[in-house]
Amino acid sequence: MKITGYRCLRTFRDWGRPVGDVNGFTDPGISAVPIVVLETDQGIEGIGMGSHHDIDRLFPAIEGEDPRAVTALYDRMLARVFKAGHSGATFGGIGTLDAALWDLKAKLAGEPLWRLLGARDRFVSGYASGLDIALDDDQLATWYRTMGERGFTSGKLKGGRDLDADIRRLGIVADALSGNGVTPAVMLDANESWNLKQAVRYVTAIEEHRDLTWIEEPLRRWDAAGHARLSTAIRAAVATGENLTGLEQFTPLFDRGAVDIVQVGCVWGVTHFLRVAYAAHARDLPISPVGLTANPAVAHAAVAVPNHLSSEVQDLGSPFGVSVDQQFIDGGVVLGDQPGSGITIDEDAIAVNQRSDSWAVSEAPQVRSHRAGLRLVADAPAGTVDR
Structure with missing residues (x-):
């Protein structure tokens, strides 16, 4: 069997709510979903979701190769862009x-990816994450109550600019998730918006009112020294890593003891997740993938590693024209039996239903505020310009 070509598609996800974080939000919540379909000489195709970036430059590394050699082909792609x-x-x-490639390999084996990777259980434990910075208190409560009805007992709030509001809203999240007979775990995601001492002061103030399970991305992603100092200064665990692009970028964090919850962005793929998970496991650290909505295949990998803690669940639906063989129940994801990673696409429907997204405009969460970490007052007064 040989890889012969690829097709790039683009669909969209309608979140049904404004979505974002401390850096900005989009309203309406529409985001683009790039899809790549790998073609083979036997007509079997593999589906990946995430990004189209540099696909044309990367594809020669795997063209004509047997797709079952997944990890070797992953390293060939890294080598292809060496310079x-x-x-x-x-x-x-x-x-x-x-x-x-992993989708193809599992399809050829006639097994769901979770089984191919050696998992015994198809249940992926998860936590609710509403990308909720722009939701008012009533909308926040409604969204997390919906997740609580699906059995979720932990939730992550986006925040970092208004201490009093974050304390109040963490309480709303906890109350909304409290119907399952346990005390909910609550987390706060600051999306790299603080410097070290801001983070210490902010988290310490929250902890005077509420137990915080973890603080996520409090500092810049590469600040190993700062994360290590922060972890010793607060009770909450420090979670970070989702924006690190390569196993080697985790080494300084590991060497400094700078991360308590090792996170991996799902969009970076299955092999990356597996390698970081085992590196974390060697250091007795838990792994937590971020954004299963961006790449459902990573959910299959999550149940196959020994140190998976919980996966971020941001939405209960699927992108337009995409169906995924999974269910959201009992506070997590139940993976199906469909061979591969369980993704099916309707290319005809996608072709005639295109929606533009506003994810990368200056007000959206992909664009960092130029004053992040440089504010004496965390939250600017209403009506002022964020300078």
Whole structure:
């Protein structure tokens, strides 16, 4: 069997609510969903979701190869961009092709990916994450109550600019998830918006009112020294890593003891997740993938590693024209038996129903505020310009 070609598709996800974080939000909540379909000489195709970036430059590394050699082909893609480097958006293209390769490998074996990877249980424990910075208190309560009805007992709030509001809203999340007979776990995601001492003061103030399970991305992603100091200064665990593009970027965090919850962005693919998970396991650290909506294949990998803690569940639906063989029940994801990663696409429907997204405009969460970490007052007064 040989890989012969690929097709790039683009659909969209309608979140049904404004979505974002401390850096900004989009309203209406529409985001683009790039899809790559790998073609073979036997007509079997592999599907990956995530990014189209540098696909044309990466594809020669796997063209004509047997798709079952997934991990070797992953390293060939890394080698293909050796001089320019694989960091950043290029790593998204590698991850998407990698997910398509794993989908192909499992389809050829006639098994769901979770089974191929050696998992015994198909249940992926999860936590609710509403991308909720723009939701008012009533909308926040409604969304997390819906997740609580699906059995979720933990939730993550987006925040970091208004201490009093975050304390209040963490309480709303906890109350909304409290109907399952346990005390909910609550987390806060600051999306790299603080410097070290801001983080210490902010989290310490929250902890005077509420137990915080973890603080996520409090500092810049590469600040190993700062994360290590923060972890010793607060009770909450420090969670970070989702934006690191390559196993080697985790090494400084591991060496400094700077991360308590090791996170991996699902968009970076299955092989990356597996390698980081085992590196974390060697250090007795738990792994938590971020954004299963971006790449459902990583859910299959999550149940196959020994140190999976919980996966981020941001939505109960699927992108337009995409169906995924999974269910959201009992506070997590129940994976199906469909061979591969369980993704089916309706290309005809996608072709005639295109929606533009506003994810990368200046007000959206993909664009960092230029004053992040440089504010004496965390939250600017209403009506002022964020300078």
